[in-house]
Amino acid sequence: MTTEAVVATVHESVDTRTPLRICGNSTWLGAGRPVRADKTLSLQSDSGVTEYVPGDLTLTARAGTSLAEIQHVAKGNDQWLPLDPYGSESGTIGATIATASAGPLSATFGLPRDLLLGLQFVNGSGDVVRAGGKVVKNVAGFDLSRLLTGSWGTLGVITEVTVRLYARPRSDRTFVVPLTGSLVEQASVIQAMYVALSPFALQLLGVTVVRALGLGELPVALVRLGGNEAVVDAQLKALAKITKPGEIESEVWGTLRELEGSAPSVIRISSMPMRMIGTAARILAEEVPGVYTTIDPRRGVMRVAAGIESEGSEIETDVVNFDDLKSGEGSTEIIFEKLPAELWSRVSPSVVADPLSRGIKKAYDPFNILNPGILGD
C-alpha cells in the first residue's frame, strides 16, 4: 500500500459511495463506536521507517509501521520514542496518532500530540495533505497535525508520521511500592510521591491488576525512574524517604500494557490530579472482580478495563462506583474507548456533535466515507 493506493481507494469509495473502515494492524479494532462500513482499508502493508536522522532526533515512518519496529530502529542509535500506549507494541504509529493513544510515559514525555512533528494524510476527497514538517519547532500555517491527532480516521487516512525521539536514558529502573495503612495514609504517600518525584512514570494499580501481575494482594504504586545515574540515585533516595520501594524488572510495563487485552469495555476517567489522588486509595482497594483499574495521578487519569474475567460485568455499574469523583465542583471527563456495541447509543452517542466538529468533518470528509460513526455523528 502506498499513498497513491490510498488515494485510489478513497476515490473509488467516493465514486461508489462505499464507506471505509480504516485499520492499522487491527490490534484495537474493538475500540470506538461501531463503524458503518462495507470495505476495509488496511495500512498494514504500508510500513517502514522512511527517514531517520539520529542527530536530529527525528524519525519519519509510514503509517503502518509498528511501534515495535520504530523502537527497534531507534534503539540502534540508543534512542527511543517514549510513547507506550496500552495494548501491544505491534500497534501501528498511524493508529496510535489517529486514536491519540498514550500510556504511563505520557505524564512526562507528553501525549501523541506533543511528540508529533508532522504528518501526511489523505482526506475524504482523496487529496494528499501534508501537515507540519520534520523539524522540531514549526508554526507555519494552521495546525492540521493536532487536528488529525485523535480524529480516529474520520478526517483523513494518515499515511505518514514524523515524530520526535529522545536519547535512551543511561539508567531506567522500576520500583514497586505497596500501598498500606489507612486510606488517608495511602493518599498521603501518593501525594508525597506526586510532589517530590519527577519520575518517567508513576502508576497506581488496583488489586485485580496487581494480582494479574503477580505483585501481591495489595494496591501498589509502580514508579519508573530514569535519567543519568545521579538523577536516578537522587530520586530513589527521595522515594525511600517516603516509603519502602522494591525494585522489579522493567518488563512489568509491557505486561501491564497488554493486560487489558480483550476487555470488552475500557474507559478513561480524567479529573484534576489532586482530586484523583484524594479518591485513588479507596477506588484501588475496592475489589471489583474483573475490573482492571490503573491511575496516573500526574495526568489525572484513571483507566478502567472491565469484563475481563466475568463476562456480565457492565461498565455502567462500574462507573457508578466512581460517584464521588463525578460529583461536585470541578467535574470529571469520562472518555469511553471501548464498549459493547449496544451500549454506545445510551452512554456516549457522539463526541463530535458540536457545530465546529461537524463543520470540520463536512469539510474534510464531505461524503462521510471515512470510519463513519466511530466518534458518533
Place this chain on the structure above:
Amino acid sequence: MTQPSASTQRASVSARLADIVGERHVLSRPSELLVYNSDGLPGYRRQPSIAVFPGSREETIAVVRLLAEEELPFVPRGAGTGLSGGALADDIIVVGLHRLKKILSLDIDNRRATVEPGVVNLRLNRHVAPLGLLYAPDPSSEAACTIGGNIAENAGGPHCLKYGVTLNHVHAMTVVLPSGEVVELGSRTGERDGYDLRGAFIGSEGCFGVALDVTVRLTPKPQTVRTLLADFTSVDDAARVTSAIIASGIVPAALEFMDGPTIRVVEDSIYAAGYPRDAEAVLLIELDGIEAGVDADLEVVRRICLDGGARNVKVARDDIERAKLWQGRKKAFGAMGRLAPHLIVQDAVIPRTKLPEILQTIHAISEKHGVLVCNVFHAGDGNLHPNIAYSADNAEESKRVHKAMTEIMNACIDAGGSITGEHGVGLDKMGYMESIFPASSLNAMCELRSVFDPGRRSNPGKVVPVHSCKEWHGVKSARETSAATVPPPLAAEPSRPVAQ
C-alpha cells in the same frame, strides 16, 4: 440606493462600540490610531479604521457580536509585539485586549491557572514564582507580550527546548467565535476526546476568533539551574558543538547561539553581559533539574564544548551573574537598534544537524550582498533568527537586504526546514507558504479557517494566501491584491525601539 459614506458609517459604528465599552475606549481619529498602525515587525504600516478596547469578557463578547451583526472585519490585538505583522489592521477595526488582564484563578496543587488574554507573560510568571511554579513558554518579549498573543502565535522561547512551546502548556480556553458564539475548547479539569479544537486554535494567529480566557499548565520550578557561557573563535565550531550536544541526548533547558556581530552589538549597548568581544560565537547553555543529575550533565556538556574548540566555558556563579548572561540574549534584538535605523528580524527553522552548513551558507549570502547579518537564535531547536540591520532610506541597500533575506529563507527551505518557528506567518511570510506546502495543505487550512470563521472577518488576509483557497479560485483579483506576491515593503521609516 444610497450608501452611507465611509465616514458616516465609521462614526455610527464608533458610537455603538462606545455604548459598549465607553467613549474613552474607542479611538477613531487617525492621529490617535497611529500607535496601532504597526506591530513589532518594522517595515509594515497599516492604518486601522477604529480601535476598540473592551474592559471585560462581557464587553468583548458584545463587541464581537456587534461586529458580527454589522458583518465588519476586525483584528484581535494583544501587546502588538508580534514579529510577522499579524496584528495589523488595514482600514478595519482593531479589537485590543490588553485591558483584560485578570488572573482569574490559580490552582497551586493541580498546577494550573486561568487568565484573561491580556495578562502579560512575565506578570503571570512573577505571580506564580513565589509558589514554586512557572509558566514555561518564555518568549524574549515576555515583559510585554500577552498570553492571548502567545496562544495565537503558539509562541516559543529559549526554554521551550526542554519544556515545549505554548501548545504543550494549554489545557483549555474560552473563545468568542467571529459569529459571536462563545465556545469552550479543551477541558479545564481533565482530558477530552473528539477533535482537538484547542490544538487547532493555538497558533491560529487571530483568524479563528478571540480568546477570552486561557487555562494554562504550570510547571514546578526546577531544583537547580546552571547557566554556562561557552565562547568560540569560530562560528563553525560553535555550530558543531550545538549539534553534538543535541546528539548526545542531553536536553538542556536552553541552548542559545549568538555570533560575533551580535556579541559586539550587545556589549556596546546598555545590556552588556560580559560576553568576550573577540569571540566569533558564544553558546548560552542552561541545564536544570535535580542537582546531582544536572552536575553530571554539566560535565558532559563542558567536555563537548572544550573538545569542540571552545576557548572557555564559564559557569554563572549566582543568580545575578545568570541574569546578566540572559539579559544580553533577551535584549539582543533591542541592542541591534544601534547598528542602523532599521532591522529585519527573521525566523526560520532547520534540522539541527544542518546548523554548521546553513550558517556557512548565510555567511556566504551576506558577503555576496554586502549586508551584515547578526545571528542570535534558539540553536537547540534549530530555530534561526538571522537579522539584518540596514537603512531603508537607501533604496539600493534595501534591495540588497531583501535579496539576501530571500536567499537565506530559501536555503532554510531547501535544507528541509520551516519558514517560521515561533513568530508566525502573519502578513510577512504568506509569500513563502506555497514553497513549503502543497496546494492541498493550504486548501485544508482554508477550510479549517472557514469552519471557525465562515465570513473570514477575523484577521482577514493573513496566514494563508487567499488564492490558495479552492472556493476563491474564481476571484481574479485575489492574487494581485494578496501580499503573497508583493515583496515585503522595506518602508523608509525609523524602526521603533523593540517593545520590551
